[in-house]
Amino acid sequence: MIKEGRFGFxxxxxxxxxxxxxxxxxxxxxxxxxxxxxxxxxxxxxxxxGALIFFTLLYLLMKRFPQQDLFQIFETVTGKLIGKSxxxxxxxxxxxxxxxxxxxxxxxxxxxxxxxxxxxxIILPFLxxxxxxxxxxxxxxxxxxxxxFYLVFGSLILILLLAIPSYDFNYLQPVLGYGLAKxxxxxxxxxxxxxxIVFLAIIIRSLQGxxxxxxxxYLTLILGGLTFSVCLICILAAFxxxxxGEHLSxxxxxxxxIYFTRFFQRIESIFLFVWVISxxxxxxxxxxxxxxxxxxxxxISNHRPLILPFTFLxxxxxxxxxxxxxxxEIHLRVLREFSSVIFIFIPVMVLLLALIRxxxxxxxxxxx
Amino acid sequence: MxxxxxxxxxxxxxxxxxxISLITYKKTxxxxxxxxxxxxxxxxxxxDNSEQSGSDQGEKEKDEQNSSSKSRRRATKKPLSxxxxxxxxVDSDAVKKDIDSNKKILEQQFHLPINKDLIIREFSIGxxxxxxxxxxxxxxxxxxxxxxxxxxxxxxxxxxxxSDQQLNSLEDIILTNDTKNLRKVTTTVTEILKGNxxxxxxxxxxxxTCETIGYNTRGVEAPKxxxxxxxxxxxxSENLRTNISLIRRIVRNKDLITEFHEIGEKSNxxxxxxxxxxxxxxxxxxxxxxxxxxIKTDFLVSSxxxxxxxxxxxxxxxxxxxxxxxPDRTASHxxxxxxxxxxxxxxxxxxxxxxxxxxxxxPEDAALxxxxxxxxxxxxxxxxxxxxxxxxxxxxxxxxxxxMIPTDLLIAIAKAKENVxxxxxxxxxxxxxxFELIREAGLRVPGIVGNTLGIIGALILGEAAVSAxxxxxxxxxxxxxxxxxxxxxxxxxxxxxxxxTRFYFIAAGALLGFYGIxxxxxxxxxxxxxxxxFGVPFISIISPRTKGSRDIIIKWPIWMQEYRPDYLNSxxxxxxxxxSRQWAEQDSSDT
Numbered sequence: 001m002i003k004e005g006r007f008g009f010x011x012x013x014x015x016x017x018x019x020x021x022x023x024x025x026x027x028x029x030x031x032x033x034x035x036x037x038x039x040x041x042x043x044x045x046x047x048x049x050g051a052l053i054f055f056t057l058l059y060l061l062m063k064r065f066p067q068q069d070l071f072q073i074f075e076t077v078t079g080k081l082i083g084k085s086x087x088x089x090x091x092x093x094x095x096x097x098x099x100x101x102x103x104x105x106x107x108x109x110x111x112x113x114x115x116x117x118x119x120x121x122i123i124l125p126f127l128x129x130x131x132x133x134x135x136x137x138x139x140x141x142x143x144x145x146x147x148x149f150y151l152v153f154g155s156l157i158l159i160l161l162l163a164i165p166s167y168d169f170n171y172l173q174p175v176l177g178y179g180l181a182k183x184x185x186x187x188x189x190x191x192x193x194x195x196x197i198v199f200l201a202i203i204i205r206s207l208q209g210x211x212x213x214x215x216x217x218y219l220t221l222i223l224g225g226l227t228f229s230v231c232l233i234c235i236l237a238a239f240x241x242x243x244x245g246e247h248l249s250x251x252x253x254x255x256x257x258i259y260f261t262r263f264f265q266r267i268e269s270i271f272l273f274v275w276v277i278s279x280x281x282x283x284x285x286x287x288x289x290x291x292x293x294x295x296x297x298x299x300i301s302n303h304r305p306l307i308l309p310f311t312f313l314x315x316x317x318x319x320x321x322x323x324x325x326x327x328x329e330i331h332l333r334v335l336r337e338f339s340s341v342i343f344i345f346i347p348v349m350v351l352l353l354a355l356i357r358x359x360x361x362x363x364x365x366x367x368x
Numbered sequence: 369m370x371x372x373x374x375x376x377x378x379x380x381x382x383x384x385x386x387x388i389s390l391i392t393y394k395k396t397x398x399x400x401x402x403x404x405x406x407x408x409x410x411x412x413x414x415x416d417n418s419e420q421s422g423s424d425q426g427e428k429e430k431d432e433q434n435s436s437s438k439s440r441r442r443a444t445k446k447p448l449s450x451x452x453x454x455x456x457x458v459d460s461d462a463v464k465k466d467i468d469s470n471k472k473i474l475e476q477q478f479h480l481p482i483n484k485d486l487i488i489r490e491f492s493i494g495x496x497x498x499x500x501x502x503x504x505x506x507x508x509x510x511x512x513x514x515x516x517x518x519x520x521x522x523x524x525x526x527x528x529x530x531s532d533q534q535l536n537s538l539e540d541i542i543l544t545n546d547t548k549n550l551r552k553v554t555t556t557v558t559e560i561l562k563g564n565x566x567x568x569x570x571x572x573x574x575x576x577t578c579e580t581i582g583y584n585t586r587g588v589e590a591p592k593x594x595x596x597x598x599x600x601x602x603x604x605s606e607n608l609r610t611n612i613s614l615i616r617r618i619v620r621n622k623d624l625i626t627e628f629h630e631i632g633e634k635s636n637x638x639x640x641x642x643x644x645x646x647x648x649x650x651x652x653x654x655x656x657x658x659x660x661x662x663i664k665t666d667f668l669v670s671s672x673x674x675x676x677x678x679x680x681x682x683x684x685x686x687x688x689x690x691x692x693x694x695p696d697r698t699a700s701h702x703x704x705x706x707x708x709x710x711x712x713x714x715x716x717x718x719x720x721x722x723x724x725x726x727x728x729x730x731p732e733d734a735a736l737x738x739x740x741x742x743x744x745x746x747x748x749x750x751x752x753x754x755x756x757x758x759x760x761x762x763x764x765x766x767x768x769x770x771x772m773i774p775t776d777l778l779i780a781i782a783k784a785k786e787n788v789x790x791x792x793x794x795x796x797x798x799x800x801x802x803f804e805l806i807r808e809a810g811l812r813v814p815g816i817v818g819n820t821l822g823i824i825g826a827l828i829l830g831e832a833a834v835s836a837x838x839x840x841x842x843x844x845x846x847x848x849x850x851x852x853x854x855x856x857x858x859x860x861x862x863x864x865x866x867x868x869t870r871f872y873f874i875a876a877g878a879l880l881g882f883y884g885i886x887x888x889x890x891x892x893x894x895x896x897x898x899x900x901x902f903g904v905p906f907i908s909i910i911s912p913r914t915k916g917s918r919d920i921i922i923k924w925p926i927w928m929q930e931y932r933p934d935y936l937n938s939x940x941x942x943x944x945x946x947x948s949r950q951w952a953e954q955d956s957s958d959t
Contacts, residue, residue: 129891262776277889
């Protein structure tokens with residue numbers, strides 16, 4: 001078993017908040033504004049409510065097996081073979097997710113900041129840092145996330161505040177967007193945008209009990225939902241839904257419109273730090289969990305020898321999309337809409353199976 | 369022919385094995401790490417004790433304890449480790465019962481007559497028993513030897529009533545303030561090397577060592593690198609005893625404990641471990657003892673050398689041990705629950721465990737009002753950021769993110785750079801190199817000329833470089849601010865680390881602009897979060913999150929600092945009651 005270390009509430013909260021919120025910096029706002037128009041800001045709240053319901057189910061599952069993490073529960077409930085197969089699916093999909101996240105990041109960086117730098121020159125140093133973080137392990141990733149948590153959220157708030165002169169809240173009308181039914185439908189489908197919360201169940205043994213798990217889960221989902229909603233309101237208010245749906249990175253564009261006198265303008269590059277830092281932490285976390293899952297499947301006690309091949313595989317995954325259209329139309333739809341098949345459907349099915357088969361952890365004494 | 373073929377085959381096989389070993393995974397040996405747990409249960413104490421009993425240092429201590437208590441009990445025999453066996457040299461180490469043998473042993477040990485330092489002065493007591501004293505010329509105080517060892521001895525000899533009883537009461541005759549009975553030659557030799565005098569009288573199976581240390585040392589002077597305006601002006605000197613007395617003068621507490629360890633097979637350097645019993649976490653003391661006892665080296669001359677031998681992360685660019693030359697600072701850390709390690713001959717105390725913020729504190733902070741201290745601390749943090757990242761940010765800005773620079777400033781920079789043939793990176797590296805050269809040269813040039821050289825050198829070099837169109841004037845400003853910021857860092861070792869870190873960020877900024885700097889920053893923070901100082905996470909309080917002591921970045925008023933730092937897990941967490949200014953609660957008429 002890999003030694004993952006232990007950490008407290010704030011560290012777990014920081015990593016989950018960063019992982020959930022990072023996608024706001026990239027194509028996610030564009031996609032949701034395209035689908036829902038002016039209703040995007042509460043469409044994401046519907047997704048958040050869906051994620052909260054899913055998390056409650058996940059909590060019920062974890063409560064039945066308080067001494068085990070999600071992967072162990074898979075094996076306990078479905079048996080070794082199916083359990084390990086499910087974990088392997090998680091491992092592969094997470095690696096794919098890490099690769100596509102890097103591609104998305106690279107595409108945005110190339111468009112806005114480094115147009116002449118080849119993608120491989122952007123991806124390679126990124127992956128080196130990710131590999132270093134994976135080498136150090138979960139505790140190191142989480143502590144790094146906690147240190148940068150304040151920087152990431154502080155900068156986010158700063159961007160929203162500094163762009164106030166550009167807001168016109170009349171742009172939020174018509175409030176119902178393309179219709180309430182479409183908003184609810186898309187909102188539910190896009191619950192997958194918050195499905196990273198499932199990672200908390202994978203690292204639960206590093207947390208200080210089930211209560212911390214519950215607290216972190218609910219709070220990060222609420223924080224993530226509110227952050228998404230507020231950011232979408234600001235993007236819509238600044239650019240209107242027609243233009244807002246065209247920007248590759250709504251938040252980056254928002255930071256571009258900041259203008260306070262001739263001296264204090266075009267400061268978007270400062271926020272590049274936040275973009276990069278939150279992306280590295282997110283990818284490193286996903287990459288580490290993928291490594292962890294793979295190690296569990298084949299009973300590998302030390303994940304470090306796997307880092308190099310997995311880095312190579314992530315590099316390969318990052319080069320699957322040919323262009324940005326492919327990233328947006330295929331891969332990000334897979335990640336933000338259909339990933340629920342893996343991250344939500346499988347745990348819920350396992351919960352149902354546990355309920356049907358009456359599987360429950362025998363020894364329930366201990367931390368819960 | 370067959371032999372040759374066999375040899376070739378063997379060579380091929382070994383070559384093949386070495387190639388295979390290059391690509392196959394080898395499990396890295398992870399050294400046992402020490403983590404300071406929340407509860408300070410003394411786990412692993414037995415193990416430490418067993419290790420201690422095996423080492424020759426432990427043997428020495430036992431010998432000393434045995435003799436100082438004047439009991440003749442032998443230390444309980446325990447199996448010796450191979451190293452202990454080697455060093456003890458069982459037979460030859462015991463003190464013989466006849467004077468000639470003992471004298472010869474000492475002569476052999478000190479390479480007499482080639483070595484002229486050891487003085488052996490023979491005498492006889494009442495023409496019956498022979499004896500001698502041995503000391504090192506220059507290390508021992510001859511006045512003490514004459515007046516308090518030899519004179520009482522001869523006075524007693526002159527006294528006719530004295531007889532065989534003398535043998536049992538030698539220690540009563542000698543008037544030095546401390547004597548030890550040592551049954552081993554090695555410990556006797558160590559005592560002589562310290563400056564003490566060994567006395568031997570025929571028939572005894574032990575040496576009596578008398579404290580006669582009396583060599584010249586530098587007096588107590590103001591600290592050289594930690595000077596402050598407000599507060600004590602005393603600094604440590606090279607004398608260990610003086611240093612400990614300087615601490616004791618501040619912390620007048622019976623629980624202040626000083627332990628001694630001998631380190632260095634050839635130098636036999638004494639190191640003191642100082643801590644406040646009941647305040648310090650015992651696990652930290654044990655860990656310090658464990659590390660010191662398990663150092664096998666031949667030579668130790670400074671605290672800097674010992675620091676490298678005991679630190680948690682030798683490859684870290686950031687120091688994880690705080691060095692200070694101030695007794696007041698050492699005392700304040702002891703009272704907070706830390707351990708001080710002082711090396712004889714070095715005017716620095718090493719404080720463990722420390723966290724990042726402790727390195728950013730200046731000794732003056734304690735003496736200043738909280739508002740002043742807090743604002744100065746903020747400046748120091750800004751200084752660290754500027755010293756490590758300013759040149760890198762300048763390169764990134766002018767090379768990758770020119771759109772960020774306001775137009776007027778951009779035109780000014782472009783104008784200044786117009787005649788400079790080098791890229792910004794080369795300019796920065798040239799100036800940084802020049803600055804480092806001036807600094808290093810300033811240190812080597814003696815006296816006041818060194819300081820003058822630094823200022824004049826920087827001025828002339830900067831001016832000349834701009835005139836010659838080698839660098840732009842803005843760059844001079846950048847390098848000057850960086851240099852000044854580096855000097856504002858209160859810890860000498862940390863300032864060194866930041867100097868090196870600067871080049872790391874310069875490389876990142878030159879390669880990939882802000883993107884590169886961001887990645888480098890994440891990697892750097894990753895390194896920081898994994899550092900430990902004697903089991904304590906180096907950036908504790910931030911991550912892992914612990915309760916603050918109200919003296920981290922913001923220095924709260926002194927009466928609000930009720931607790932010791934949480935990460936030290938002190939058994940006595942509270943340092944003062946909730947209301948320490950109790951006079952404020954009283955009615956002024958109640959006196």
